[in-house]
Amino acid sequence: MISINSLTKRFGDHTAVDNLSFDVKPGEVLGFLGPNGAGKSTTMKMLTGFLTPDGGSASVCGFDIQRQTLQAQQKMGYLPEGAPCYGDMRVRGFLEFIADVRGLRGAERKRHVDRAVEQVELQGVLGQRIETLSKGFKRRVGLAQAILHDPQVLILDEPTDGLDPNQKHHVRRLIQQLAEGSNKMVVVSTHILEEVSAVCSRAVIIGRGRLLADGTPDELEARSRYHQAVTLSLGQAVSTAPLESLPGVLAVESQRDGQLLTVLAKPGEVIFPAVGQVAREQQWQVNELSVERGRLDEVFRTLTSGEAA
């Protein structure tokens, strides 16, 4: 288990992480979200032992990161933001060096390096110097070093930043596979909200270093004003009055000159059947009728508006 208790970090008079607490349980992939400057990287640096907190504590698999730093770090793989250093090393040499640092020797070292290379598809660039790689490949080298010793806990700071769509998809699948059917824990910071729905079992949203929300993607989507909203794509422009007078309807948003309607539900109301009935009664030509789970981007914006540092 990862346990973060009242973690606090100040830079001068600026409080970057403010009394932050949350846990991550075995098998969970936690999405760690927040606007630029919210304190995500600072939290991850404290959690991995690279930055000393001004207050609070964090532990990983029972090891306190400040008092039992090495034991805690042995349990973790960490992909920091940006690219790996050691730019003049070649990819294979760099990964072998990391394997040495992780205490892997001989056949075991080779097996771990080969597995990581295969998992993030680095076979084509093993002999290349890191500084000559593209941004996406540098990111993949960083990911390979993080997963090299097959750690129980992975801390990934924007792992898909700079990757092309195919690689983004590949890395998301990799993250899911790492957590699936195992007791591993993954914390992944991201700005890409679709990534949260795609890979995370839970999400924590922070702003100005403080916790703003903690829940499953479904729970967070249920906080959206578009939760249970019904969208109608119509063959003609219509009057929205019959929809607005339905008891469970909060509002109707109209686009494309009244041919695309989004009917918002009051909290806790299910309006899909009633909206369908109005469409039939009014004999509207309905091309598409769909219900929304909610919009994570809108929840994120509502929670964090005015929270950017």
Ligand SMILES: Nc1ncnc2c1ncn2[C@@H]1O[C@H](COP(=O)(O)OP(=O)(O)OP(=O)(O)O)[C@@H](O)[C@H]1O
């Ligand atoms: N070494 C430092 N010295 C002074 N201020 C810092 C330092 N590191 C971070 N900060 C400040 O702390 C705040 C949090 O920064 P942090 O990098 O943790 O945010 P973040 O959520 O990771 O942002 P982003 O999404 O842009 O990566 C910012 O205001 C940043 O300027």
